[in-house]
Amino acid sequence: MEGFQPSKMLQKYMSPITFLTCTSCGTENSRAFKEDDYVFKRTNEVCPKCGKNELLIVGIYVKEKEKKT
Amino acid sequence: MMEDFFLNQLGGLEDTGLGTLVWLIWLGFMMLFLFYPTMSQRIQLGYMLRDLEKKLVRLKLAKDEVRDRAIDTIKRVGKPEKDPTQDIDKLMEFFMISPESMDPYGIVYKLEHILEIGESKFEEEIKKLSPAAEEYKVKTLANLLEVARTTNYLYRVVRHYYLLGKKTANIYLILQLQMLMPQLMEITEALRLASYAFAYGQPIGDGIGVLAVAKLAYGKEKARYEIARDTTVSEIDFENRRVLIVRATGPGGTVGRPGEGVKKLIEREGDNVKLIITIDAGLRLEGDESGKMVEGVGVAIGGPGIDKYKIEEIARERQIPLYAFVIYESIVEAITPMKEVIAKAADSVVEKVKSVLLEKVPAGSTAIVAGIGNSVGIG
Numbered sequence: 016m017e018g019f020q021p022s023k024m025l026q027k028y029m030s031p032i033t034f035l036t037c038t039s040c041g042t043e044n045s046r047a048f049k050e051d052d053y054v055f056k057r058t059n060e061v062c063p064k065c066g067k068n069e070l071l072i073v074g075i076y077v078k079e080k081e082k083k084t
Numbered sequence: 085m086m087e088d089f090f091l092n093q094l095g096g097l098e099d100t101g102l103g104t105l106v107w108l109i110w111l112g113f114m115m116l117f118l119f120y121p122t123m124s125q126r127i128q129l130g131y132m133l134r135d136l137e138k139k140l141v142r143l144k145l146a147k148d149e150v151r152d153r154a155i156d157t158i159k160r161v162g163k164p165e166k167d168p169t170q171d172i173d174k175l176m177e178f179f180m181i182s183p184e185s186m187d188p189y190g191i192v193y194k195l196e197h198i199l200e201i202g203e204s205k206f207e208e209e210i211k212k213l214s215p216a217a218e219e220y221k222v223k224t225l226a227n228l229l230e231v232a233r234t235t236n237y238l239y240r241v242v243r244h245y246y247l248l249g250k251k252t253a254n255i256y257l258i259l260q261l262q263m264l265m266p267q268l269m270e271i272t273e274a275l276r277l278a279s280y281a282f283a284y285g286q287p288i289g290d291g292i293g294v295l296a297v298a299k300l301a302y303g304k305e306k307a308r309y310e311i312a313r314d315t316t317v318s319e320i321d322f323e324n325r326r327v328l329i330v331r332a333t334g335p336g337g338t339v340g341r342p343g344e345g346v347k348k349l350i351e352r353e354g355d356n357v358k359l360i361i362t363i364d365a366g367l368r369l370e371g372d373e374s375g376k377m378v379e380g381v382g383v384a385i386g387g388p389g390i391d392k393y394k395i396e397e398i399a400r401e402r403q404i405p406l407y408a409f410v411i412y413e414s415i416v417e418a419i420t421p422m423k424e425v426i427a428k429a430a431d432s433v434v435e436k437v438k439s440v441l442l443e444k445v446p447a448g449s450t451a452i453v454a455g456i457g458n459s460v461g462i463g
Contacts, residue, residue, distance in 0.1 A: 026273055028280050031287075031421045050284050053335035054295065055302060055463040075287050075461055076427035 034074040037062035048075060129255045132262050136246050139265050140239075146272045147232075147239040150279045151176065154232040157283040161221055162214020171213055175229055176236045178206065196390045206230070220336030221285070223314070224460055227337035228282035231419075235275045242268060271415060278419040282337055287461035289417040289426050293363040293384075294331045294462050296409075296433040297455030301329045311348050315340035322438065324447040328353075334459035342454045343391025347398050349452055356450040359405055360395065361440065363433055364456035365418055365426075366410035375425035376412045377433055379440075384408035385456050395454075407440060409433055 031048045035058070042064040052058075056072045117123055151172070158168050180202040183194035203226075210225050211217075217225060242261065249258035281288045287295065301318040310333065311317045318329040328349055332340030342362075350357050364384040368374060383399075383406055385392040399406050411429045437453060445451045 026277060028277055029421065030280075048284070048286060053285065053461045053463045054287060055298060056335070074427055076422045076424050079424045 029077045031075050031077045033072055034076075035060065035070040036073050037065060037067060038069045038071050039067040040065040043073075044070065125255055126253070129253060129258060132255070132258050133246070133250055136242075136249075136258065136262060136265065139269060140242060140246055142269065143239045143242055143272055146276045147235045150232045150235045150276055153279045153283050154228050157228055158210075158213055158225060161217050161225065162210075163216035164213050165215070168213045171209070172229070172232070175206070175209055176233050178202075178233060192390055192393045195388060199388065199390070220334070223336035223338045224282055224285050227458070227460065228279060231275050231279050231282060235272060235279075238268060238272055238275075274416040274419050277416070277421075281419070281421045282460065285335065285337070285461050287422045287427075288419055288458055289413045289422050290365050290419060290457045291422065291459060291462050292365050292411045292413070292426055292430060292433075293455040293457040294334065294459045295422075295427065295455070296363050296411075296430040296437070297329045297331050297453055298334075298462055299430055300327075300434050300437060300453065300455075312341040312344035314338040315342060315345040317345065317349065322441055325441055325445050326356075326450040327441065328450060328452045330452060330454040332455075332457070332459035334462040337458055337460035339387065339456070339458050341391065342385065342456055343394030346452055346454055347394045350398050350402060350404070353450055355402070357402070357404055357452055358445050358449040359407060359441070359451040360399055361407045361409065361437060361451065361453045362395070362456055363409045363437070363454070364411075365413045367418070368412035368414055372412050374413055374417055374423065375429040377409060377429055377436065378412065379407070379409050379436065382406055382408050384410050391456075405444070407444070409436065 032045050033048045033052045035044045035046070036042070037044070038057070040062060042062055044063060052072055052075060054072055054075055058070050058072065059068045060070045061068045062070060155169055155172055158164065158172065162168070180198055183191055183198060185191055206229065207222060207226050210229060211222050214222060214225055242265075245257060245261045248254070249261065278288065280286070297318075301320055304320040304322075305318045306321065307317075307319040309317055311330065314333050314336075316331055316333045318331075320327045320329065330342050330345045330349065332338045332342070346360060360383075362384040364386065366378075366384065368376070383392045383395045385395070395406070398404075411426060411433065413426060417423055417426060441451055441453075
């Protein structure tokens with residue numbers, strides 16, 4: 016029983032992505048999920064477009080890989 | 085030359101003596117299977133036990149990984165003064181005894197009582213272990229410990245039947261266990277991945293009902309209050325209709341008490357309530373598409389059945405129609421970090437709920453929309 020390799024575990028954990036919207040200009044942005052993020056949380060991160068520091072988290076999910084056609 | 089060759093083939097190898105030996109071995113096997121008919125079964129049992137042993141090791145690895153993650157998370161989030169390992173191991177063996185069903189009268193309320201005591205006790209213990217954790221994080225940690233407890237229980241049950249089957253050389257017991265193993269492995273793998281979601285507070289697939297109603301309420305809330313334990317009501321106006329949105333209180337990991345919440349709202353609102361809509365994740369069948377939304381009638385709530393019972397009971401009493409939306413997911417998708425295809429279904433559910441409200445609820449009346457599921461990572 017001891018000789019079994021842990022590398023044979025089935026699936027790999029995929030960390031979700033946090034999607035944010037600027038409350039001033041509506042610019043959508045995304046970044047890797049950070050602990051304490053939750054949907055509809057207002058963060059004081061800076062908008063890359065207008066520079067205001069209030070972004071709203073509108074979604075947290077695992078982005079699926081695009082299927083090759 | 086050719087003639088000699090064919091004669092040797094027909095006569096076997098008796099000239100060399102090797103033929104006799106092969107013949108005797110062959111006869112020995114024949115006799116073994118004749119006088120010891122369970123021989124083939126024993127060989128088969130050996131193969132099956134070896135296969136189960138490998139899977140049991142995988143289960144143990146998953147169980148240990150989830151346990152270690154739970155200990156690390158409690159240390160990181162809760163900052164306990166002493167090492168919580170012993171207490172966590174104790175909590176992993178925690179149990180709840182379901183009520184006696186010989187006399188089924190009142191069993192729903194008895195079950196509710198036991199589950200509430202169990203939940204409170206579990207949270208209380210985690211609060212003691214995590215003095216630095218905020219209230220909502222304690223709930224998510226309780227979920228994480230619940231995942232660890234389930235993984236541990238699954239491993240112990242499989243190990244029990246494996247050892248019992250091995251000890252008694254019972255092929256039928258082992259066969260049944262082997263048939264169940266693919267599903268058990270899938271559930272264990274889902275639990276392993278779920279432990280990541282609860283360790284970091286990420287929304288899971290089961291939270292789609294909560295996410296959909298949160299989107300419906302966002303920016304339109306006129307009032308927000310707690311109606312039952314861990315259950316919030318958001319009041320909104322939609323096209324001259326009053327909509328009471330019931331959901332588990334986020335962003336901590338809880339499913340709340342939607343049954344109790346809906347019941348209290350109907351008792352308060354009286355005959356003004358013209359429709360109850362429930363939205364939940366539903367297990368899809370193999371071949372079904374994940375994230376697909378389907379609609380029907382009834383109460384879309386899983387779990388032990390207490391919330392479902394309460395809503396059905398009061399809806400029947402007041403003759404309120406029950407409408408339901410279900411978003412298809414697999415068992416793995418339901419308890420692991422939410423996938424894009426499921427998250428995007430929330431928008432189509434919101435649109436569909438709006439059209440049902442317009443179609444089935446007369447202007448000036450009230451409707452209740454309950455988003456069912458775990459609120460982890462959804463504020």
